Amino acid sequence: MKYRCKSRFGFGIAALVVPFAWGVIVAAQETAGPNAGIPAPRYKASTNSADAAACRDRLKQIHDGITAFKTANQRLPNWLSELSPQYLDAGLLVCPYVARIGDLRSWRSGFRDDVFQDPKGSPSYAYEFNDRPRRLWTGVTKTWNEHKHRQIERMGPLGRDAVPIVRCFAHDPVLNLAYNGRIYPSGGVWEKLYEPQFSHDDHHPESLFFHEPLRVDMSRFPPRAASADSRLLDLSSHYNAYIDEAWLPWPADSDLKGLPVGVREFRGTRFDARGIIQLKGARLLAPYPIVVPGIRIGRACTNLHFLHATRVPSDHVTEVADGSKVASHVVHYRSGAQVEIPILYGRDVKEWWYDPLSPDHGPAKVVWEGENLASLGWDRKIRLFHTTWTNPWRDQPIDSLTLVSAMAETAPFVLAITLE
Ligand SMILES: [Zn+2]
Numbered sequence: 001m002k003y004r005c006k007s008r009f010g011f012g013i014a015a016l017v018v019p020f021a022w023g024v025i026v027a028a029q030e031t032a033g034p035n036a037g038i039p040a041p042r043y044k045a046s047t048n049s050a051d052a053a054a055c056r057d058r059l060k061q062i063h064d065g066i067t068a069f070k071t072a073n074q075r076l077p078n079w080l081s082e083l084s085p086q087y088l089d090a091g092l093l094v095c096p097y098v099a100r101i102g103d104l105r106s107w108r109s110g111f112r113d114d115v116f117q118d119p120k121g122s123p124s125y126a127y128e129f130n131d132r133p134r135r136l137w138t139g140v141t142k143t144w145n146e147h148k149h150r151q152i153e154r155m156g157p158l159g160r161d162a163v164p165i166v167r168c169f170a171h172d173p174v175l176n177l178a179y180n181g182r183i184y185p186s187g188g189v190w191e192k193l194y195e196p197q198f199s200h201d202d203h204h205p206e207s208l209f210f211h212e213p214l215r216v217d218m219s220r221f222p223p224r225a226a227s228a229d230s231r232l233l234d235l236s237s238h239y240n241a242y243i244d245e246a247w248l249p250w251p252a253d254s255d256l257k258g259l260p261v262g263v264r265e266f267r268g269t270r271f272d273a274r275g276i277i278q279l280k281g282a283r284l285l286a287p288y289p290i291v292v293p294g295i296r297i298g299r300a301c302t303n304l305h306f307l308h309a310t311r312v313p314s315d316h317v318t319e320v321a322d323g324s325k326v327a328s329h330v331v332h333y334r335s336g337a338q339v340e341i342p343i344l345y346g347r348d349v350k351e352w353w354y355d356p357l358s359p360d361h362g363p364a365k366v367v368w369e370g371e372n373l374a375s376l377g378w379d380r381k382i383r384l385f386h387t388t389w390t391n392p393w394r395d396q397p398i399d400s401l402t403l404v405s406a407m408a409e410t411a412p413f414v415l416a417i418t419l420e
Contacts, residue, residue, distance in 0.1 A: 045172035046097045052175060052185075054096040055168050059177040061092055062125065062166055067181075076145065078131040080166070081121030093123035098170045114144065114252075115167070126167040136205050136249045137286040138241045139215025150208040152179060155198060164190055205249045206285030206313075213287055216240050221275045228263050231301075231419040232272040238292055238403075239275025241413075246374070247278055248286055248313050253373035254353075256382070259415075266367035269386060271307045271416035279327065279403060281411025284313035288411070292403040295417070300397045303420040304331075304389045307367070309352035310345065310410040322346035325406040334397040341389045343412060348387040351410060356381045384415065 046052070062080070065088030069077050077083055084090035114134070115126035129145045136142055152159030164176035173185035186193055191203050201207050220242050224234055241247035243256045256276070263272045278288040310326050320326075327343035343349055350364050353375055367386040375382050391398075405412055 045170055047172050048097075051097040052171050055171060055175050056183050058092060058096060059125075059166060059168070059175060059183050060181075062088060063177055063181045064088075065092075066165065076129050076165075077127075078145075079118040079120065080123045080125060080127045081118045084121065090121055093121060093125060095124045095168050095170050098124040124168070124170065126169060127165070128163075128167065129165050134205075134249060134252060135246050136209055136212065137214055137288070138245075138247050139217065140209070140212045142205065142209060147205055147208065148179075151203055154202060154208055155194070158194070158197075162190070162194060201285065204285060210285065210287065214240055222261050224272060224274065225263050228272050229270070232263060232270060233295060233297070233417045233419065234272070235275065235277060235295065235414075235417065238277050238295060240288060241276035241278050243273070243275060243415075247276060248284070248311070251374040251377075254375065255372050256370075256415075257372060258370035258382075259368065259384070266307060266384075266386060267365075269305050269367070269418060271305070271418050273307060273416040276413050276415055277403060278413040279405035279411055280407065281310075281313065281326075281405060282407045282409050284311075284411040286313065290405045290407065293400070295401040295403065297398040297400055297419065299419070300395055301391055301419040302394045303391060304341070304401070305418040305420060306343070306348075306387045306389070306414060307384055307416040307418075308343075308349055308387065308412060308414045309384050310349055310408075310412045311352050312410050320345045320351070320408065320410050324408055326408040326410060327412040328404045328406050330402040330404060331391070331398055332400045332402065333393065334399050337393070337396070339392065343387065343406075345408065345410065349385045349412065350383075352382050352384065352413075353378075353380045354383055355379070 062083075065083045066077065069083055069087045072087075080093050081090065084093070114132050115128055115130065116123075117132060118127065118130075129148050131143045131145055133141045133143050134147070148163055148165075152163045155162055160180040161178055161182055163179050165179050166177040167190075168175040169188070171185075174188060174190070176184050176186055176190055178184065191198065191200065216239070218236070218239075221236055221239055224236060228234070243259055243261055246252055246254045248254070259273060261274055263270060277292055278284075279292065280288050280290045310320075322345060324345045325342050326345050326349060329341040329343065331339045331341060333339070346364060348364055350361070354360060356379075361383065364385045365387070366383045368384040369381055370383075371381050401417070403414060
């Protein structure tokens with residue numbers, strides 16, 4: 001049976017994690033059927049050609065202002081408000097249609113907010129080359145400006161003609177002012193116009209900054225309690241992501257801040273959770289490892305307990321079949337023998353985001369539920385699972401454990417491992 005991450009939006013969790021990397025979330029209309037209950041935005045995008053023409057004129061003026069700014073300062077403005085008063089009147093930073101309906105704010109709901117967070121002004125236009133930083137993965141942060149410049153480089157000769165610097169979402173279709181001044185219409189996801197020459201993944205920060213390695217600061221992980229039982233494995237040297245910080249570029253603020261840190265009991269089993277070991281998956285392009293070897297065990301045991309989950313890393317609509325293998329951990333016995341611990345989707349673990357209106361936890365065993373700022377924004381919750389593996393050779397000492405991703409569509413992550 002196929003398991004599909006259902007959402008009230010009618011597409012997968014990945015789809016809700018959305019339309020494009022650094023793009024927009026298309027505001028949903030109130031409808032019957034699967035989208036029932038989603039509030040309609042108070043504004044309606046204009047389909048009027050005169051409105052679009054007026055906005056195009058305005059975009060030309062903005063382009064002239066940006067060009068003058070660049071000539072004088074040898075750089076782009078960090079935000080559109082930097083253009084005024086010298087290079088452009090601040091009043092020209094509001095689309096004529098938006099000015100007419102007199103609603104600068106409400107129509108933004110449902111759209112990706114970063115591009116609107118001008119610290120000084122209130123332009124209605126989205127500014128895509130702003131200097132707002134985004135966490136990509138552990139220890140690596142890039143600004144929108146850096147990301148968009150990399151996108152231009154990636155597209156080669158097409159780049160300056162394609163990558164929008166300013167966008168107006170108040171129209172249907174959306175109006176885009178490209179880096180070189182060209183103005184063109186598109187859907188919410190302009191990148192679709194350039195498929196298949198450039199795939200969705202080509203525009204992703206994971207593809208554009210693939211050469212940036214993780215930069216893990218071990219001092220960021222809370223210290224292990226002196227009293228921690230040795231059966232609660234010390235994973236300190238293997239963690240590659242922090243509990244209190246998002247560890248993939250999208251969505252921002254999708255972290256595990258709400259998780260109780262340190263030695264805690266999760267429905268009858270004690271774990272020492274102070275960090276995250278994220279493994280790669282077929283869709284997870286960020287530089288997390290496929291294999292994490294050398295987790296020291298040094299004794300015989302009856303069971304191994306895992307506190308873990310999986311995540312669809314970006315904006316793909318992903319179906320994960322129940323029973324598909326997401327990890328293939330390996331137990332190394334002192335005798336030299338090895339045993340695989342298959343981690344199966346559905347039975348052992350599931351996607352960490354879920355819809356609280358239709359929780360689909362089982363048969364995997366959920367032992368912690370919470371939320372983060374990103375999940376709250378989508379009316380979702382987050383969860384962690386507990387899997388028990390029964391050791392077939394319980395009298396044989398185990399030297400170590402290797403965590404191995406099965407490179408499935410959804411990528412596994414492990415917070416804690418306990419011996420019994
Ligand atoms: Zn406009």
